[in-house]
Amino acid sequence: MMTLADIAALAEVSESTASRALRDNPVVNKETRLKVQQIAQQYQFNVNPTARSLRTQKSYTIAVIILFDAKSQQAISDPFLLEILGVIADELTHKGYDMLLSTSKTKDKDWKTYYIDAKRADGLIIIGQGEHDQRIEQLSHSKVPFVVWGASSGHDSFTVVGSQNRSGAEAAVSHLVAQGCKHIAFLGDYRHNEIEQRYLGYQDALQKAGLALNADYELITDFTAQDGYLKTQQQLFPLLPELDGIFAASDAIALGAMKALQEHGVQVPQQLAIAGFDDIAMSAYCSPALTTVKQDTINGGKLLVSKLLQQMDGEQAESELLPVRLLTRQSSARDRRV
Amino acid sequence: MMTLADIAALAEVSESTASRALRDNPVVNKETRLKVQQIAQQYQFNVNPTARSLRTQKSYTIAVIILFDAKSQQAISDPFLLEILGVIADELTHKGYDMLLSTSKTKDKDWKTYYIDAKRADGLIIIGQGEHDQRIEQLSHSKVPFVVWGASSGHDSFTVVGSQNRSGAEAAVSHLVAQGCKHIAFLGDYRHNEIEQRYLGYQDALQKAGLALNADYELITDFTAQDGYLKTQQQLFPLLPELDGIFAASDAIALGAMKALQEHGVQVPQQLAIAGFDDIAMSAYCSPALTTVKQDTINGGKLLVSKLLQQMDGEQAESELLPVRLLTRQSSARDRRV
DNA sequence: ATCCATACTGCAATCGATTGCAATAACGAA
DNA sequence: TTCGTTATTGCAATCGATTGCAGTATGGAT
Structure with a gap:
């Protein structure tokens, strides 16, 4: 392995x-520079990042922390996660940063101590801000550069990038209403930040349409298809004669619910229309294809990275919510005449 | 920030x-040890990993490289990927290693130079050995500790951990045969290592059943639901009167195919039975639920890590293929009397 | 009393870069 | 000719640990 000293010797200059x-x-x-560079090239020299790190106190590494839901032990809508992770990886690589990945199921290490103080990483990207997380709040009181994917409260003490969950949900539910639905259930856990926004959007839409809110129609459901299936069987079947629409906080839940309904002989969308959220790969390929709200993963990932780097440059970075897109498919394609 | 020197001073001993x-x-x-440890604890001291790395020439970091399919730009069956990634992350954390993640879409850096020589990582885990990869072969000629998730050729020059794709596929196809299928198509790209094994398993099953191989029934299909859908429409519809079974190399493909068939009015499983591979989350929740082959992600991840660490300890690690499990669901539940 | 093995402890070099500051050379101005 | 600039270069300290080797003290054996 070549070291800087070797290159210096070959170029007949000092290490400095x-x-x-x-x-x-x-x-x-300039000539000296070129000569050194040329020699470095020739001998395929690369500076040792460890040594550089030690001296400069920067690691050129970003830690990405994926939070898992404490209950379901599941990441916030998996497929979405992998996509955004890919984008982040590409962006970081592109900017010359390495990516340290940590999936934090349990409340493990203290992020600041472990990553920042120990110089393992120069900044943090936290994905899946679930229920209100103590640790994130705490971070915001430190000088640690970090960004969070999730929901903005509007007055965050830290930088959040996320989707316009509320308006997206409103669009989806309004669409159900436009399809003639009058009794629409909500499936999701509104104690989760992002889901809360979707829940509010659901309410917005009902209100705008002059439809009554009905507590019986609000089912706290985990992120899984399994729970969507179960909760539908347990709590939605009794309401069926009246119920004519479901807005699920995630596609997984929606698909679970759809399965339960189909097994029960309910016609989707004729008797009951369904919309989800996420546009996972399968949504377009189930039967009927699922109407859903698509998040802008690509810009999401890019923004997370750019805002983090901004912070590391000492600038401030504002929170930002990205527009989403309603994709109407068969699961909500009802005749108007209800 | 406390340094070792500070702790040494407080404990009134030398840094050494x-x-x-x-x-x-x-x-x-012993007393000295306890005293130092106690003081370190008290002041929340942690050794600086960068400094330690520089001195010991070990990083306590493993690089995980995810290979993407050059064509579809997609990882080898996403959902499966995220699962095994999670397991690997946990295992590494548990063993005191950090995980550097790299998603290599293009042929980028030279892994050995970038990760190993530069001491960014002590070993590599490569996931998604697709079509025969030059770079992996090359690595095996170096002394770099690494393991690969994929298919074993039986005489690998490196350590492979993977599933028993061949026997798994055989089980699935034999199951279709047992359900009365006589004309079974294969959807998948057998130029891909793992898929090739599944293809061989498909052949094994047909042969055992005394069924003829038919080149028309073998469709080169990408990993996506989309391609499963397209290829089914384009190439399977003409064969429909006879065709009564499909074995897809991945669940995504299977779901795409199923969608196409359903749109075309084909009854699954009555007219045509389908089986996939992977058991992605949606497989149990589509209609009809998809018969599939489940890989042992948990042991896979654990084995990858343990075999890598073994290598780093200078021991040799054998390749190993894990048993899989056939999950029979509605998509293949036909009456026997055909 | 002398010697040697054993048990600790610490000095100083080392890992491979980066950087503040001093040193030198070269050049034009006065 | 002398002196202040400017352009370049290098010395040596530094980042924060780890470790080979030498040094000291202690106790037991003879």
């Missing part, structure tokens, strides 16, 4: 000069 | 002794 030359520091004579 | 004491080196007097 070699170091500067490699980073194209203009204080070094 | 402090360093040894913290690692419980028995050469240090």
Whole structure:
């Protein structure tokens, strides 16, 4: 393995000069710079990131922390997660950062101590802010650069990037209403930040349509298809004669509910229309295809990264909620005449 | 930030002794050790991993590289991926390693140089060995510790952990045969290592059943539901009068195919039975529920980690293929009397 | 009393870069 | 000719640990 010292010797300059030359520091004579660079190239020299880290106190690494739901032990809508993770990875690579991944199921290490103080990472990206998390709040009182994917409260003490969950949900439910639905259930756990917004959007839509809210129609449901299936069987079947629409806080839940309904002989969408949220890969390929709200994963990932880097540059970064897109498919395609 | 020097001073010993004491080196007097440890605890001292890395030339970090399919730009069956990634993360954490994640879409950096030589990682886990990959072969000629998730050729020059794809596929197809299917199509891209095994299993089953192989029944299909849908429409519809079974190399493909068939008015499973591979979350919740082959993600992840650590300890690690489990569901539940 | 093995402890070098500051050379101005 | 600039370069300290080797003290054996 070549070291800077070797390169310096080969170029017949001091290590200091070699170091500067490699980073194209203009204080070094141009010819010298070129010579050093050329030699480094020739011998395939790369600076040792560990040594550099130790000296500069920067790691050029970002830690991405994926929070899991304490109850379901499941990440907030898996497929969505993998997508955004991919985007983040690409963006970070592109900016010259490595990505340290941590899936935090239990409340484990203290992030600041472990990642920042120990110089394992220069900043944090936290995905899946679930129920109100103590640790995130705590971070915001420190000087740790970090961004969160989730829901903005409007007056966050930290930078949040997320989807316009509320208006997206409103659009979906309004669409159900436009399809003639008058009794629409909500499936999801509104104690979860993002879901809460979707729940509010659901209410918004009902209110706008002059439809009454009905507590019986609000089912606290985990993120899984399984729970969507169960809760539908247990709590929705009795309401069936009246019920004519379901808005599920995630596609997984929606698909679970749809399964239960189909087994029970309910016609979707004729008797009951369904809409979900996320647009997971399967949504377009189930029967009937699922109407859903698609999040902008790509811009989400990019924004997370750029806002984090902004913070690391000492600038401030505002929270931002991205527009979503309603995809209407068969699961909500009812005749108007109800 | 506390440094080892601070702790040493507080404990009134030299840095050397402090360093040894913290690692419980028995050469240090027990009382001294305890004293140092106690003080370190009290002041919440943690060794700086960067400094340690520089000195010991180990990073206590493993790089996980996810290979994407060059064509579909998609990872080998996403949902499966996230699961195994989670397991690996947990295992590594448990063993005191950090996890550097890299999603390599393009042929980017030279892994050995970037991760190993630069001491960014002590070992590599490569997931998604797709079509024969030059880079993996190359790695095996170096002394880099690494393991691969994928298919074993039986005479690998490196350590592979994977599923018993061949026998799993055979079980699935034999099951279709037992359900009365006589004309079974295969959907998948057998140029991909793992899929090739599933393809062979498909052939095994047909052969055992005394059924003829038919090139028309073998459709090269990408990993996506979309391609499953398209290829089914384009190439399977003409064969429909005869065709009575499909074995898809992944659940995504199977669901795409099922969608196409249902739209076309084909009764699943009565007219045509379907089986997939992976058991993604949605498989149990589509209609009809999908018969599939479940991989042992948990043991897979654990094995990958343990075999890698074994290698890093200088031991050799054998390849290993894990048993899979056939889950029979409605999509293949036909009456026997055909 | 002398010597040696044993048990600890600490000095100083080392890992591989980066950087503040001093040193040198070269050049034009006075 | 002398002196202040400017342009370049290098010395040496530093980041925070780990470790080979040497040094000291203690106790037991002779």
